Amino acid sequence: MSASVTGVVFDIRELTIHDGPGLRTTVFLKGCPLRCAWCHNPEGWSYEPQVLRGPNGDRVAGHSYRADELASILNRQAPLLADGGVSFSGGEPLRQAMFLEAVLERLEGLHVVLGTTGFAPAEDFLRVVRRCDLVLFDLKLMDPEAHRRWTGVDNRLILDNLERLADSGLAYRIRTPLVPGVTDTDANLRAIARHVRELPGRPRVELLPYNQAAGGKYAACGLEWRPDYDETVPCRTDLTPFQELQVDARVL
Amino acid sequence: MSAILEQRQSALSELSPRLAEMKRRIRAGEHHRFRITDSVDILAECELEGLDWTQRSARLTRRLCEAQTVVIEPDERIAFTRTVKRIPALYRPEQFGELLAGRTFHELGPINNICADWGMVLGQGLLARRAAAQTARTRLAGDREAEIFLDAAVETIDAVLELAGRYAAVARAAGRDDLAEALQRAPAYPAASFHQALQALRLCHAVLWLSGHYHCGLGRLDQYLWPYLEADLAEGRLVLAEAQELLEEFFISLNKDSDLYPGIQQGDNGQSLMLGGVRRDGRNGVNPLTAMALEAGRKVALIDPKINLRLTRDTDLALLANGVQLTRIGLGFPQWCNDEAVIPGLVAAGYDLEDARDYTVAACWEFIVPGKGMEVVNIGAVSMPAAADRAIRAGLQAGEGFDRILQRAGADLAEQVRALADTSRKLLLPPAPWYSVLMDGCLERGRDLSHGLKYNNFGIHGAGSANAADALAAVRALVYNQRRIEPARLIQALDADFQGEEALRSELREDAPKVGNNDDGADELLVYLFDRFADACVAAGDNGRGGRYRPGTGSAMYYVWLARGHEGMSEPTVGATADGRRKGVFFSSSLAPSPDVQVRGPLSVLQSFGKLDYRRICNGGPLTMELADSLFRGTEAVDKVALFIRAFARSGCQQMQLNTLNVDTLRDAQQHPERHRNLVVRVWGWSGYFCELDETYQNQIIGRHIYGD
Numbered sequence: 039m040s041a042s043v044t045g046v047v048f049d050i051r052e053l054t055i056h057d058g059p060g061l062r063t064t065v066f067l068k069g070c071p072l073r074c075a076w077c078h079n080p081e082g083w084s085y086e087p088q089v090l091r092g093p094n095g096d097r098v099a100g101h102s103y104r105a106d107e108l109a110s111i112l113n114r115q116a117p118l119l120a121d122g123g124v125s126f127s128g129g130e131p132l133r134q135a136m137f138l139e140a141v142l143e144r145l146e147g148l149h150v151v152l153g154t155t156g157f158a159p160a161e162d163f164l165r166v167v168r169r170c171d172l173v174l175f176d177l178k179l180m181d182p183e184a185h186r187r188w189t190g191v192d193n194r195l196i197l198d199n200l201e202r203l204a205d206s207g208l209a210y211r212i213r214t215p216l217v218p219g220v221t222d223t224d225a226n227l228r229a230i231a232r233h234v235r236e237l238p239g240r241p242r243v244e245l246l247p248y249n250q251a252a253g254g255k256y257a258a259c260g261l262e263w264r265p266d267y268d269e270t271v272p273c274r275t276d277l278t279p280f281q282e283l284q285v286d287a288r289v290l
Numbered sequence: 291m292s293a294i295l296e297q298r299q300s301a302l303s304e305l306s307p308r309l310a311e312m313k314r315r316i317r318a319g320e321h322h323r324f325r326i327t328d329s330v331d332i333l334a335e336c337e338l339e340g341l342d343w344t345q346r347s348a349r350l351t352r353r354l355c356e357a358q359t360v361v362i363e364p365d366e367r368i369a370f371t372r373t374v375k376r377i378p379a380l381y382r383p384e385q386f387g388e389l390l391a392g393r394t395f396h397e398l399g400p401i402n403n404i405c406a407d408w409g410m411v412l413g414q415g416l417l418a419r420r421a422a423a424q425t426a427r428t429r430l431a432g433d434r435e436a437e438i439f440l441d442a443a444v445e446t447i448d449a450v451l452e453l454a455g456r457y458a459a460v461a462r463a464a465g466r467d468d469l470a471e472a473l474q475r476a477p478a479y480p481a482a483s484f485h486q487a488l489q490a491l492r493l494c495h496a497v498l499w500l501s502g503h504y505h506c507g508l509g510r511l512d513q514y515l516w517p518y519l520e521a522d523l524a525e526g527r528l529v530l531a532e533a534q535e536l537l538e539e540f541f542i543s544l545n546k547d548s549d550l551y552p553g554i555q556q557g558d559n560g561q562s563l564m565l566g567g568v569r570r571d572g573r574n575g576v577n578p579l580t581a582m583a584l585e586a587g588r589k590v591a592l593i594d595p596k597i598n599l600r601l602t603r604d605t606d607l608a609l610l611a612n613g614v615q616l617t618r619i620g621l622g623f624p625q626w627c628n629d630e631a632v633i634p635g636l637v638a639a640g641y642d643l644e645d646a647r648d649y650t651v652a653a654c655w656e657f658i659v660p661g662k663g664m665e666v667v668n669i670g671a672v673s674m675p676a677a678a679d680r681a682i683r684a685g686l687q688a689g690e691g692f693d694r695i696l697q698r699a700g701a702d703l704a705e706q707v708r709a710l711a712d713t714s715r716k717l718l719l720p721p722a723p724w725y726s727v728l729m730d731g732c733l734e735r736g737r738d739l740s741h742g743l744k745y746n747n748f749g750i751h752g753a754g755s756a757n758a759a760d761a762l763a764a765v766r767a768l769v770y771n772q773r774r775i776e777p778a779r780l781i782q783a784l785d786a787d788f789q790g791e792e793a794l795r796s797e798l799r800e801d802a803p804k805v806g807n808n809d810d811g812a813d814e815l816l817v818y819l820f821d822r823f824a825d826a827c828v829a830a831g832d833n834g835r836g837g838r839y840r841p842g843t844g845s846a847m848y849y850v851w852l853a854r855g856h857e858g859m860s861e862p863t864v865g866a867t868a869d870g871r872r873k874g875v876f877f878s879s880s881l882a883p884s885p886d887v888q889v890r891g892p893l894s895v896l897q898s899f900g901k902l903d904y905r906r907i908c909n910g911g912p913l914t915m916e917l918a919d920s921l922f923r924g925t926e927a928v929d930k931v932a933l934f935i936r937a938f939a940r941s942g943c944q945q946m947q948l949n950t951l952n953v954d955t956l957r958d959a960q961q962h963p964e965r966h967r968n969l970v971v972r973v974w975g976w977s978g979y980f981c982e983l984d985e986t987y988q989n990q991i992i993g994r995h996i997y998g999d
């Protein structure tokens with residue numbers, strides 16, 4: 039893959055807490071085909087760089103990097119990331135699969151985590167995950183109808199890619215955001231637990247409690263924050279549905 | 291030892307009701323009612339008896355010990371409450387001129403900012419110190435100076451023993467036999483238990499303050515106290531939970547009198563202690579008290595003592611996580627010290643390896659050796675921004691190349707160091723008989739510590755470094771390399787404080803490399819400035835006391851003073867600077883990216899500052915970073931931050947302050963101070979109550995770079 043292929047990144051954050059094991063730097067790639075009702079990164083939706091209008095002035099979200107340039111920024115951090123590595127998140131990083139592959143090819147001695155919705159062409163998906171040390175795979179809603187309603191896309195492709203991932207023998211974990219009344223329902227968590235129990239490798243499930251500040255960036259993106267669920271209700275962090283089926287699950 | 295740790299973990303996670311009540315009383319100042327309003331005057335008797343300075347100092351200690359009224363609260367297990375408010379003068383104001391004879395005092399005068407050999411004091415007991423003084427007196431008979439000093443030292447010892455005796459008598463009369471026994475045994479004899487050691491330490495340390503000394507350090511607490519606790523545990527005299535509570539009570543007691551201590555702002559009082567690290571022989575010194583003290587700091591959650599923790603890249607993650615639990619509550623403790631960078635730096639500066647391994651910090655961060663250093667770690671600061679600014683202006687005006695500007699900046703730093711060195715050679719250190727009792731070898735040699743100890747170096751802060759490097763980087767990038775900015779226009783804009791030159795200012799701020807992004811374009815200039823600073827300190831030679839000048843990376847209050855000016859300060863102030871900083875805007879505190887510049891994150895900051903050669907800059911001065919408290923949401927955060935601490939050790943950086951804060955809370959505290967009376971923030975080498983700080987300091991904290999939000 040060419041060094042000069044470029045991609046758009048909307049943030050590089052150091053010392054991220056929820057993006058994989060150990061001390062990590064996370065690259066947020068711009069562009070996402072989903073529209074989750076609870077999304078707290080709306081600047082990750084569009085692939086194009088955009089101006090965020092905040093109370094303290096404007097700021098451009100989205101900076102274009104060449105693959106070798108981004109890889110070199112990350113490689114230079116390698117000495118400090120021996121207890122962790124780098125993570126790629128978004129948006130949906132596979133939206134820029136070619137760029138991502140070109141970056142991954144150039145990383146030296148870094149443990150790589152991919153956080154993905156799994157909503158990507160199978161070929162892109164497999165090409166990229168093969169270069170990763172761990173995949174954090176989102177499983178938001180098992181019911182296809184509910185998935186369409188809350189994320190804007192069907193979950194068939196996602197579940198198929200999950201199967202491909204499971205069959206590949208690569209290390210992976212399931213990520214489920216706990217959104218009050220949407221994903222944290224007993225029925226949904228049970229369905230996830232049932233699905234995961236059947237997956238080869240029996241991955242761990244990591245539950246991410248809802249963050250009340252989710253709507254913080256909407257105004258800056260020129261969008262209105264209007265969740266059609268009640269975000270003031272604390273999300274449930276009940277592990278019973280998983281424990282009953284002996285699925286390893288934990289709350290982050 | 292693992293059984294001990296398990297026991298420790300099962301200890302309560304909050305203060306016991308007894309200590310919670312004690313803390314409440316102290317914060318409310320209820321013990322102030324015991325303070326006596328009469329002030330002691332010792333001038334008359336000193337003049338009548340014709341006492342010299344040393345003798346007067348001892349007399350001061352004695353009379354103030356005598357004037358102390360005994361206060362033992364029914365729930366206290368570690369006694370001592372200062373009741374004498376004011377420290378009387380040793381001489382009349384008009385006599386100081388003659389006394390000084392053209393020389394100057396450092397700060398307020400009395401010896402400060404050093405650390406006693408507490409392990410030796412607790413291990414020997416004051417009667418043994420007294421015997422040492424008497425032996426020396428016999429040996430040195432006829433040496434008038436030695437006789438005066440040793441008699442003075444004995445006078446102070448007797449005064450402290452008398453005070454302890456009165457405390458013991460009151461305790462006995464009140465039926466407090468445990469306390470009475472502790473006070474009777476220690477500090478006179480070697481402490482025979484953990485409780486006695488803490489009681490003796492409290493008393494001897496408090497008498498330092500009572501003698502007019504300030505910024506009195508507590509040294510390597512876990513190292514010198516552990517033998518007492520270990521013996522108690524082995525003998526079954528004490529269980530761990532009780533030891534933990536005693537330690538917490540000791541910590542609380544250090545907050546009793548701190549409003550009487552001098553400092554720039556309340557809280558700046560140097561009651562610092564060090565935990566962890568290697569022993570003098572190089573073996574790992576971490577013991578159960580290390581974690582206990584971290585836990586005590588977290589539970590007590592007051593501004594004293596100021597806790598420091600030593601580590602290497604191999605330090606146990608569990609211990610680092612204990613430290614992070616303390617970080618998390620936002621006091622700005624512990625301050626982290628990287629043995630791998632500190633010890634070689636001290637050795638390169640002439641310290642014996644064993645002593646270097648035994649380092650602690652003075653009031654804020656300056657590395658010193660307990661009992662062996664009569665160092666003045668803060669004789670002043672070089673203003674790196676002033677050096678850069680003058681070099682840039684002169685160089686641009688003369689149409690010179692950028693290399694010449696760098697040379698000018700180096701020469702300017704050398705000149706600043708020379709000026710400080712010249713002034714500092716005039717420093718006069720006054721006698722300190724009581725402090726001398728607590729130091730290594732003073733009694734044995736018959737010489738007061740003001741004559742010098744094994745180490746007698748002076749330290750200089752290197753303040754405003756990131757702004758200075760950024761200014762040079764902006765000039766190199768935009769004036770020289772890209773030729774985007776005309777020299778004359780830049781100088782005019784600086785003179786006009788960027789009035790009408792907003793666009794230029796934003797170019798300087800946005801389009802040039804900045805320290806903190808692991809970008810050599812700026813970082814190598816930072817390295818250059820410190821190299822020249824270190825060269826200048828070497829060139830300055832002997833400090834007149836057989837010591838040298840140690841360059842450091844701290845700023846203390848100079849991040850404010852060098853920007854705004856300060857009465858009586860000899861360091862240069864500077865107006866608008868070429869990094870795009872407006873006149874009067876503060877520099878960053880110690881080592882940190884310049885205020886308001888874009889930085890990628892804390893790892894890049896470590897990498898930028900990790901490029902400095904800390905073997906040459908061993909006076910200390912922390913890399914200062916703020917974490918948003920929201921970072922600590924979630925179960926894994928503490929372990930992640932512990933890994934970050936390890937990355938700090940790997941980066942080669944020397945020292946780090948990691949503060950946790952919430953800007954919304956701080957803003958609310960400015961609006962409604964009554965709701966946030968106990969809100970503590972780290973200011974520079976010390977932490978204070980946010981609502982008690984001047985607004986300028988409050989705003990500087992709110993404006994710092996905050997990671998993880």
Ligand code: SF4
Pocket residue numbers: 070071072073074076077078079080082083128129130155
């Ligand atoms: S997948 Fe992630 S980035 Fe995309 S819309 Fe959903 S929450 Fe937002």
